[in-house]
Amino acid sequence: MVEADASAPCTDPDIGNVAQARRRTRGPSLDKTAQTRQQIAEAALAEFVEVGVARCTMDRIARRAQVAKGTLYLYYPSKDELLRGVVEHALRHSAVYTALQRKKGETVRAFLRRSLLPTMDAVENSERGLLARLVLSEASHAPELARLYKELAFDAWQTYVQDLLTLAVKEGELKTRSVSRSAQLLASPFWMALVHNSLLAPDAPQKLALKPLVELLIDNLFSRSAGDNANVKSQ
Template sequence: MAEAVCRRRGPSLDKTAQTQRQITEAALAIFLEQGITRATMAQIAARAGVAKGTIYTYYPSKEALLRGVVLQALAQSAAYQPLCRRPGETAQALLRRSLLPTMEAIERSDRGSLARLILTEAKQHPELARLYKELAFDPWQQHVLGILQLACEEGELQSQAPEDYARLLASPFWMGMVHNGLLTDDPQQHVAIAPLMEQLIALLFASPLPSSSQPVRSLP
């Protein structure tokens, strides 16, 4: 009788994804604490609760791991999925509906931590800045610019430079990241990014804020 062949089952796709997520989340935390240059694979493995060799199975170098960190953080928030315009919806309303939930989601995810890493490490690690610009910032700008151009075409927004407006709309995010991540360690002093974004949209469109909007806390 033929001898049965025992085959070792490989890890499930769910298990693989979970392990990768553990590694990238640990790497992001260590990169923020130690800096990318000083961070070691051993530190990251200890934080992730995996063997050092396991990291190299998924990420053969620190550069590959850095790319994995960026991709994983961006995957947590589908920030640039186009929204279908509702019947009768203004471009301003579409912009609010696109951006405000995104800002709130970013603050609750690794996306905000990734932005702080960009602020502190991009000069020393140009590849990090290039990745973020290619995968996050440029798509965000194109998404916002498309809505602003629509607003200009329909006469809702009086501007000859929607590109400048698109850049301005990125400022609440980066201002919030600098203030909350670098200027204060006190959560009570943090500013909420979504209300800042809503204030700026109202100013750009020269329209009053919706009555449901909450006032933005003053900076210290």
């Protein structure tokens, strides 16, 4: 239905970048800018989910976001920049990226449960979940989306968890043959639940619940060193 438009160019030489626009017009307020940016990213994500990355057009996204096409190009001069914007937006609206601080005396195990589980559990209905589902269905047609998701979500999350587990090893709370494998394990139920709940059994009354799965995984991981946990402070 939008195929005639699918080859519409995503760059326009007449339109400068946001910085230039600001100089020209004294610029909208920072709040307004952030709001428009978010509005566009949300519309683009919804549009990608609905018609696919390859078939969606800047025209339709502008209409959905209720901004002028020129405004859209001002914020995102190309489709690749828009893709990055969409990925970054969805990730920012995900609790795992909320910078939680470890409380004084809190074990890494307790901190992992406190910081990872709420996101994991909410993932089905969050923008992050929507993005991950989009990646499943679109990655083979939109390699740039897959690349961005890997860089900004998959790898970033691995690094975050790996750093936490390294700390747990250093503090004597965790014994593991491989910190990086253990971090990979912690991400794996996310993918299984996503595949099960949105691909294999989208209409099932019983969803595969992520939270108890990750809870069990954390417990199993840390229980290996249970004997060594006695002298780790916990609150």
